[in-house]
Amino acid sequence: MVEPTPLRPASLHEEVATRLRSMVFERQLAPGQWIDELALARDWQISRTPLREALKVLAAEGLVTLVPRQGCKVTELSEDDAEQLFPVMALLEGRCAFEAVRRATPADVKALRRLHEVLEKHAAANNIDGYYRANHEFHTKVQALAGNRWLDRATNELRRFVRLLRGRQLNWPGRIEASINEHRVLLDAIEHRDAARAERAMHDHLLAQLAALKALRAHERSQGSERHA
Structure with missing residues (x-):
């Protein structure tokens, strides 16, 4: 042998x-x-x-x-990159939420609630770095609960590019407050086992991130123009 x-x-x-x-x-x-x-x-x-x-x-x-x-x-993501990336991530993560609702056990939902409570604490303290980390953990958990290896593969492939931005949009005034409200809607849909509503909430949450990022970048451009005027 x-x-x-x-x-x-x-x-x-x-x-x-x-x-x-x-x-x-x-x-x-x-x-x-x-x-x-x-x-x-x-x-x-x-x-x-x-x-x-x-x-x-x-x-x-x-x-x-x-x-x-x-x-x-x-690698640095351009505005065009972000415009093309976030709608695709919205579709993928929306599907993650949909499938997570259909597969999650009561214990899984409780685990998401605990992660959400951490988000609430960071939002209340306006702790951008802490909120970003907890948000990443929450989204990763939802993805894992979906239990779809093909969806997992596609989402992981693109999530690494979103991570290059490291939650920059959270620096836009009011974004943390808006984000935590979006998470409340998402969690409510998950707790009520409404897969379609969870999918919409997650989809809209990703597009709201894009909108905040675009607003932040436009503001930074205008500030730069004023300094060089």
């Missing part, structure tokens, strides 16, 4: 890719920022080979862009 080949731990470049991915999502590496490979290799005490392999992984995922003879920079 042939002895099985022992499983190997994750390779170094996979560990580096995980760390880089986290830095991108946490905006420690900001959208549009050039990645200093030499500095990272020095700080992490690794050679540039696993770092470059890791960057190729993130490039394949669309999180960074490799520029020939210049290096690598973090």
Whole structure:
């Protein structure tokens, strides 16, 4: 009998890719920022080979862009990207909510209620960072409860690009208050087992995020124009 080949731990470049991915999502590496490979290799005490392999992984995922003879920079979503991305995410996450309602157990609904209560606390404190993290956890939970591997795959693929924005729209005045109200409507639909209403609520919630992001970007452009006038 042939002895099985022992499983190997994750390779170094996979560990580096995980760390880089986290830095991108946490905006420690900001959208549009050039990645200093030499500095990272020095700080992490690794050679540039696993770092470059890791960057190729993130490039394949669309999180960074490799520029020939210049290096690598973090992907930055344009306004057109956001306009095209959010309506698709609204469809996907709306379907997640629909299927989650049909599959969720009473214990699952209670778990969502607890996550919502965390959102309420951060909203009351106007804690943008805390609200963003709790919101991501809530949406991830709804997606998991849907239990549809194909929907899961498509949603995960696009959610990483939404995470590049890291909830920027929450900086728009009144957005946290509007967002928590949208979540209340969504949770009420889930608790009443109204799958169609939950789907609409989630869909509209994503489009409201887009509207707030557009308003914020328009305001930033106008402020920039005034400073250079």
